[in-house]
Amino acid sequence: MKLRSSKTVAINSNETKRELMNNENLTAPSTANVYPVRRSTRQRNVVNYNIEAAISSQMGFQSTAIKGGKRKLVDLNPTEKRMKINGSLPSSSVLAKTNDINSIHVLPDNVMIMIFEKLHIPDRIKIERVCRRWRILSKFSWSRTEYFGYDSINDPSNAVRQYNVGNSQIGDIIRRAGRFLKWVDLSRFRETLSHDVCRYFVNTLQLHTVDLTGIHLTNSALSKLAHYCPNLKSAIFTRCFQNTSMERGLSDFLTIANQLERLDLSENENLRGITSFSKLPFSLKHLNLENCYRLDSKAYSNIHDRCPNLEMLNLHRVYDLVSVEALNSLFKKLINLETLKFGEHFVPTVPNGADLVSLGKLRKLKNLDLHDNNLITDQALIAISRGCPNLEVMDISGCNRGISEDGLRSLGNLPSLKTLNVSCIRNFNDTCLKDICRRGTLKEFKMQRCSQVSNEGVQFTLMNCNALVKLDVSMCSSITDASVQSIYEMLEKRHGKTIPINENDENIFQLSIKNSGITTPFESKNPWLNVYQDSDRFRVPVFINLDRRGGVVRWERIMHVLIHYHNIFDL
Amino acid sequence: MATESANGVSSPELNERDVVITTNDNRNFTVKIGVARVSKTINNMIQDLGESLDLSSGIPLPNVDGPIFEKVLEWCEEHKNAPEIKVEQDPHTRERKWFTMTEWEEEYFRKFLSHLWDLAMAANYLEIPSLYYYTCQKLAERIKGRTPEQIREMFGIEDDLTEEEKAEIRRTNVWCTY
Numbered sequence: 001m002k003l004r005s006s007k008t009v010a011i012n013s014n015e016t017k018r019e020l021m022n023n024e025n026l027t028a029p030s031t032a033n034v035y036p037v038r039r040s041t042r043q044r045n046v047v048n049y050n051i052e053a054a055i056s057s058q059m060g061f062q063s064t065a066i067k068g069g070k071r072k073l074v075d076l077n078p079t080e081k082r083m084k085i086n087g088s089l090p091s092s093s094v095l096a097k098t099n100d101i102n103s104i105h106v107l108p109d110n111v112m113i114m115i116f117e118k119l120h121i122p123d124r125i126k127i128e129r130v131c132r133r134w135r136i137l138s139k140f141s142w143s144r145t146e147y148f149g150y151d152s153i154n155d156p157s158n159a160v161r162q163y164n165v166g167n168s169q170i171g172d173i174i175r176r177a178g179r180f181l182k183w184v185d186l187s188r189f190r191e192t193l194s195h196d197v198c199r200y201f202v203n204t205l206q207l208h209t210v211d212l213t214g215i216h217l218t219n220s221a222l223s224k225l226a227h228y229c230p231n232l233k234s235a236i237f238t239r240c241f242q243n244t245s246m247e248r249g250l251s252d253f254l255t256i257a258n259q260l261e262r263l264d265l266s267e268n269e270n271l272r273g274i275t276s277f278s279k280l281p282f283s284l285k286h287l288n289l290e291n292c293y294r295l296d297s298k299a300y301s302n303i304h305d306r307c308p309n310l311e312m313l314n315l316h317r318v319y320d321l322v323s324v325e326a327l328n329s330l331f332k333k334l335i336n337l338e339t340l341k342f343g344e345h346f347v348p349t350v351p352n353g354a355d356l357v358s359l360g361k362l363r364k365l366k367n368l369d370l371h372d373n374n375l376i377t378d379q380a381l382i383a384i385s386r387g388c389p390n391l392e393v394m395d396i397s398g399c400n401r402g403i404s405e406d407g408l409r410s411l412g413n414l415p416s417l418k419t420l421n422v423s424c425i426r427n428f429n430d431t432c433l434k435d436i437c438r439r440g441t442l443k444e445f446k447m448q449r450c451s452q453v454s455n456e457g458v459q460f461t462l463m464n465c466n467a468l469v470k471l472d473v474s475m476c477s478s479i480t481d482a483s484v485q486s487i488y489e490m491l492e493k494r495h496g497k498t499i500p501i502n503e504n505d506e507n508i509f510q511l512s513i514k515n516s517g518i519t520t521p522f523e524s525k526n527p528w529l530n531v532y533q534d535s536d537r538f539r540v541p542v543f544i545n546l547d548r549r550g551g552v553v554r555w556e557r558i559m560h561v562l563i564h565y566h567n568i569f570d571l
Numbered sequence: 572m573a574t575e576s577a578n579g580v581s582s583p584e585l586n587e588r589d590v591v592i593t594t595n596d597n598r599n600f601t602v603k604i605g606v607a608r609v610s611k612t613i614n615n616m617i618q619d620l621g622e623s624l625d626l627s628s629g630i631p632l633p634n635v636d637g638p639i640f641e642k643v644l645e646w647c648e649e650h651k652n653a654p655e656i657k658v659e660q661d662p663h664t665r666e667r668k669w670f671t672m673t674e675w676e677e678e679y680f681r682k683f684l685s686h687l688w689d690l691a692m693a694a695n696y697l698e699i700p701s702l703y704y705y706t707c708q709k710l711a712e713r714i715k716g717r718t719p720e721q722i723r724e725m726f727g728i729e730d731d732l733t734e735e736e737k738a739e740i741r742r743t744n745v746w747c748t749y
Contacts, residue, residue, distance in 0.1 A: 118711035129719040
């Protein structure tokens with residue numbers, strides 16, 4: 001038995017070396033590669049270690065040779081010896097306690113690394129304390145760790161164990177896995193992290209996505225981050241700049257990270273963007289400025305000057321300082337925009353004669369969200385219906401102030417509109433509905449609280465829109481059981497006697513009827529119809545930010561909401 | 572239905588024939604080729620020998636001993652028609668997913684819990700991916716959530732870290748206090 005074990009170990013150690021070298025995911029295990037930054041100290045350690053290991057192994061073998069009598073000394077071949085001196089992976093023949101057959105040490109290195117890779121990150125760090133061989137081998141178990149986030153250390157199957165993760169804990173992980181990491185998401189550790197965490201991103205050259213949501217950053221932290229990770233493609237700084245002016249740090253960051261494609265600055269209420277936005281990188285495609293309501297109009301002019309390639313722009317709730325003129329000149333230049341989110345602008349008064357007609361210049365626009373935007377007028381809608389032929393998804397729910405029948409009817413001109421939400425528009429009636437459904441392209445249609453629409457309008461919609469699969473008539477008091485009857489007839493025509501493949505079939509018609517005129521309690525008689533009594537939550541914007549650090553409550557804003565919804569709520 | 576082979580030697584009749592495999596303690600095992608082929612190492616040997624394969628003289632396995640090979644065979648018998656194991660990535664953490672095991676497999680590992688590393692080594696040598704990945708997972712499962720002291724005790728590992736190394740760990744590893 002003893003003979004077998006020593007032979008196996010010798011063979012395996014050779015195999016292990018080869019396999020490790022061949023393994024493309026694992027870079028050649030030379031110490032110089034492991035820690036480029038601290039090269040000198042690492043090399044010294046390994047040399048020390050090798051001498052120690054060599055001595056201890058020889059002693060070990062001598063003693064067993066004396067004890068067992070039959071055991072041969074394991075002869076290392078010349079290449080193996082050379083590799084050892086160069087500081088490569090220690091071979092198992094050196095480190096394994098060969099006199100102990102029942103020890104896990106008989107396993108070759110590649111198997112050990114495979115086992116370590118399976119472990120969750122906290123366990124992988126913990127095993128360094130088990131013994132010397134494990135400590136060294138565990139260093140090679142990080143090469144597959146490309147992502148770090150909350151899920152990486154909190155095992156969903158072990159909900160009880162929660163780790164207290166501070167800056168130095170994150171530093172520990174980045175020190176080990178940094179050069180392999182590509183995605184880092186620290187948003188769920190925001191309670192325990194501070195700006196100091198940025199100084200640990202030392203060897204993270206491959207990093208392309210970083211999410212620091214909710215962590216308070218400083219100017220120097222942001223500059224450091226940019227210097228360490230110049231190849232960033234996506235950066236998320238939601239609620240990161242709360243207290244101080246971050247212009248200098250953000251300028252530095254945007255200057256260095258010039259490959260950035262996605263930048264999320266949402267909910268940074270103190271951001272002015274006066275100097276920093278003049279450094280916005282040309283490569284930018286996604287920009288999220290949701291709730292940055294102190295942005296200067298100069299910042300807006302910088303957006304269209306510097307980022308002509310922008311495809312996604314989120315301007316939800318940025319209403320304070322922007323004039324309609326500034327917005328008009330912004331949209332005029334962003335001709336590549338595909339998604340625009342520009343909702344919840346509860347401006348008290350619309351300057352007379354100012355219409356957002358430049359929305360009609362966005363020819364590539366596919367997705368437009370304008371919910372609760374008081375700046376939207378009939379003129380703006382007409383401009384959109386003329387100028388945005390690719391528009392597929394549109395939400396104008398709650399835009400009550402400047403919209404009349406004329407503007408709504410013009411939406412019928414949009415040739416590829418598939419999803420439309422006109423909830424809470426008081427002026428929406430059968431005539432508008434008929435015009436919009438004229439082309440029959442609609443797939444999803446929401447009209448909560450449109451009490452002027454009657455059964456006749458619904459019938460017309462069903463007849464014209466052959467692709468319609470989602471209809472929300474919640475709180476439409478004029479829509480009654482007759483509409484349900486016509487839906488049955490339509491489905492009969494559409495599907496005949498067939499039945500859906502499964503319950504998730506996308507052709508199943510979904511109907512929401514909560515608080516509408518439909519009274520008969522009924523169960524769907526057709527497998528192609530699903531009826532929902534609960535509509536989507538009636539949308540009331542949530543402004544009060546309950547996050548511990550972002551706790552700025554804007555009372556004037558809440559007042560706006562209350563005034564705005566006064567007519568709509570059944571108060 | 573049968574195990575696929577690279578150069579088309581595979582045929583249902585061949586898989587039904589017996590082959591003798593000799594382990595390093597000179598025990599002979601008579602095994603159906605279809606079963607033995609779950610091991611890629613043995614499959615390669617059979618293919619390399621091709622027509623000259625003398626089924627009665629047997630295939631020597633110098634690195635595996637009888638008791639372990641017996642256990643491995645049990646696995647091969649169960650998995651002879653199983654599809655190639657797929658290592659999936661977790662879409663979120665992008666690390667290798669843990670496999671879900673069948674009842675039979677759970678029972679198998681429960682039975683041979685004390686031989687896990689022998690099985691891993693044999694599977695590594697014989698190139699049986701399913702057994703290899705699953706034993707590794709089982710071993711990882713045993714390490715998971717245990718303190719270093721418990722791990723050392725469980726696997727019979729000696730604490731050979733010097734005080735100096737321990738001091739360095741204390742300094743660089745804030746995840747666990749020494």
